[in-house]
Amino acid sequence: MTATSRFEITERSKVKRLPERGHYDRALAYEILDQALICHVAISTAEGPLVLPMAYARMDDQLVLHGATASRLLQLTGTGQPISLCVTLLDGLVLARSVFHHSMNYRSVVVFGHARLIDDDREKARALDCLVEHLAPGQTGYARAPTAKELNATCVLAVPVTEVSVKRREGPPKDSKADYELDIWAGVVPLQTVTGKPEPDPLVRADTPLPEHIGRY
Amino acid sequence: MTATSRFEITERSKVKRLPERGHYDRALAYEILDQALICHVAISTAEGPLVLPMAYARMDDQLVLHGATASRLLQLTGTGQPISLCVTLLDGLVLARSVFHHSMNYRSVVVFGHARLIDDDREKARALDCLVEHLAPGQTGYARAPTAKELNATCVLAVPVTEVSVKRREGPPKDSKADYELDIWAGVVPLQTVTGKPEPDPLVRADTPLPEHIGRY
Numbered sequence: 001m002t003a004t005s006r007f008e009i010t011e012r013s014k015v016k017r018l019p020e021r022g023h024y025d026r027a028l029a030y031e032i033l034d035q036a037l038i039c040h041v042a043i044s045t046a047e048g049p050l051v052l053p054m055a056y057a058r059m060d061d062q063l064v065l066h067g068a069t070a071s072r073l074l075q076l077t078g079t080g081q082p083i084s085l086c087v088t089l090l091d092g093l094v095l096a097r098s099v100f101h102h103s104m105n106y107r108s109v110v111v112f113g114h115a116r117l118i119d120d121d122r123e124k125a126r127a128l129d130c131l132v133e134h135l136a137p138g139q140t141g142y143a144r145a146p147t148a149k150e151l152n153a154t155c156v157l158a159v160p161v162t163e164v165s166v167k168r169r170e171g172p173p174k175d176s177k178a179d180y181e182l183d184i185w186a187g188v189v190p191l192q193t194v195t196g197k198p199e200p201d202p203l204v205r206a207d208t209p210l211p212e213h214i215g216r217y
Numbered sequence: 218m219t220a221t222s223r224f225e226i227t228e229r230s231k232v233k234r235l236p237e238r239g240h241y242d243r244a245l246a247y248e249i250l251d252q253a254l255i256c257h258v259a260i261s262t263a264e265g266p267l268v269l270p271m272a273y274a275r276m277d278d279q280l281v282l283h284g285a286t287a288s289r290l291l292q293l294t295g296t297g298q299p300i301s302l303c304v305t306l307l308d309g310l311v312l313a314r315s316v317f318h319h320s321m322n323y324r325s326v327v328v329f330g331h332a333r334l335i336d337d338d339r340e341k342a343r344a345l346d347c348l349v350e351h352l353a354p355g356q357t358g359y360a361r362a363p364t365a366k367e368l369n370a371t372c373v374l375a376v377p378v379t380e381v382s383v384k385r386r387e388g389p390p391k392d393s394k395a396d397y398e399l400d401i402w403a404g405v406v407p408l409q410t411v412t413g414k415p416e417p418d419p420l421v422r423a424d425t426p427l428p429e430h431i432g433r434y
Contacts, residue, residue, distance in 0.1 A: 011264075012262070012264050012265075012267070017284070017285055037307060037321075037408075038305065038307060038321070038323075040257035040259075040268055040303055040305070041268070042257075042259035042266035042267065042268035042301070043266055044261040044265060044266045045229070047228075047229050047299070047329075048229075048261060048298075048299025048300070048301060048329065049259035049260055049261045049266050049268075049299060049300065049301045050229070050259065050301050050327075050329075051257055051258070051259035051268055051301045051302065051303040051327065052303060052325075052327065053303060053305040053323065053325050055321065067234070068234055081265075082264070082265025082266060083265070083266065084259070084265060084266045084267050084268045085268065086257055086268040086269060086270060088255065088257070088270040090254060090255060090410070092416075093352055093353055093412075093434070095353055095356060095360070095415075095431065096360065097360060097361055098360055098361040098362075098363070098367075099345070099349055099356065099357060099360045099361065099362055099363050100361075100363050100364075100367040100371075102349055102352070102353060102356065102360070104254075104255070104272065104352070106255075106270065108269075108270050110267075110268065110269065112264075112265065112267075128316070132316055132319055135310055135319070135321070136310055136312055136319060136406075139312060139316065139319065140316060142401065143312070143313065143314060143315055143316045143319070143401060144314055144315040144316065144317075144396060144399060144401065145315075145316055146315070146316050146317050147317075150315075150317040154317075172416075172418035172419065172420070173418055179361060180420055181422075182361060182422075183422060183424070183425050184359065184360055184361065184425065185417065185421055185425050185426065185427050185428055185431065186417070186418040186420075186421050187415055187416050187417040187418045187421060188415070188416045188418075189353075189412050189413070189415050189416075189431065189434050190412065190413035190414070190416065191254075191410055191411070191412055191413070192410070192411055192413060193307070193408055193409070193410050193411075194408070194409055194410075194411050195310075195406050195407065195408055196406070196407035196408070196409060197407070198312075198404055198405070198406050199309075199389075199404050199405045199406075199407065200402065200403070200404040201389035201390055201403040201404045201405075202389065203389070203397055203403075204402055204403050204404060205398075205399075205400060207400070208400050208401065208402050209402065210402050211402055214312060214402065214406065217310070217406050
């Protein structure tokens with residue numbers, strides 16, 4: 001199956017508010033999905049919607065999620081309930097001349113769909129590798145690999161990246177015309193997620209060096 | 218109304234997976250809500266759940282959300298549909314000796330409830346001040362205040378912070394006992410959101426200085 005380079009726009013994936021911020025381009029969606037670290041997953045329950053943060057990774061044209069086999073969210077979604085996932089990168093505070101035009105620069109991807117439980121062992125192992133490599137590149141070849149028992153205790157779901165909205169705001173504030181005359185500073189304060197100095201587990205063996213790949217994070 | 222210092226645990230707010238990570242303490246929830254910049258809001262629609270990123274702020278014991286009066290999400294939630302909001306701070310990558318015990322340090326707050334449309338003008342103006350001050354402290358006293366027309370174009374919702382789960386993971390990885398003998402580095406790579414150097418709008422007046430409060434972000 002070859003994925004299309006543009007997503008088909010559906011009633012629910014169509015960006016209705018500020019449509020100029022809406023995009024349906026697969027390459028842009030993948031750039032955002034590959035850069036962000038966590039997603040927020042929503043499901044509908046009898047008592048109302050539930051939203052939770054989760055690790056995720058892109059595996060080809062799917063997003064994969066994992067959790068304990070006993071997890072409520074994964075049990076619910078694995079039965080084919082509709083699901084919605086959102087990944088958001090916050091790029092800046094947009095400070096306008098007017099309070100009204102304050103905004104944020106961001107890039108977000110919303111995926112609508114159904115989750116499929118991955119039960120094939122090889123596919124599951126590959127999905128777990130994707131999850132670890134997404135957050136901690138190089139660790140699948142370095143840390144101890146999962147045992148059969150550990151794999152059984154883990155539940156992995158796949159959601160196709162098919163019905164998707166991408167939203168992006170970038171650049172300086174857009175003020176009302178008359179406000180450009182005001183003696184008020186306006187601009188963007190960039191935001192970024194950064195890594196700090198690795199903190200060794202106090203129980204790590206004294207002769208174990210920090211591997212080069214972790215030093216590069 | 219005096220808010221309780223601990224949230225009452227309900228069936229849906231009870232942390233079921235890894236209950237040792239669950240907290241129901243109002244002060245901890247407020248610390249997280251006041252530090253994070255955006256939330257993810259979920260609602261249920263006829264086609265399934267919808268999750269979107271939104272700005273928010275805490276106003277006393279409520280969270281306030283805003284958007285254009287025409288916004289689909291706000292129209293739906295303003296009619297009293299159940300809503301779920303999640304705020305997540307990512308604090309670190311937890312690198313274990315085994316792939317299986319890789320994790321993340323994080324703090325998250327999930328709020329369940331119903332949104333109320335704020336129609337009182339003074340309450341609405343205060344909620345909008347909270348929203349701006351949450352993201353850009355000092356801007357309400359600096360940028361041009363909203364006009365009546367701008368206030369009318371904005372819809373503000375309040376969600377009580379009453380039914381709440383807080384989850385937190387902190388500290389080093391927890392590996393299986395035998396793995397502590399392995400010659401594999403383990404520890405935490407801290408993550409943090411930082412601000413960069415303010416970037417002036419190219420159209421800002423040349424004689425307008427960067428205000429001190431923005432320089433402090």
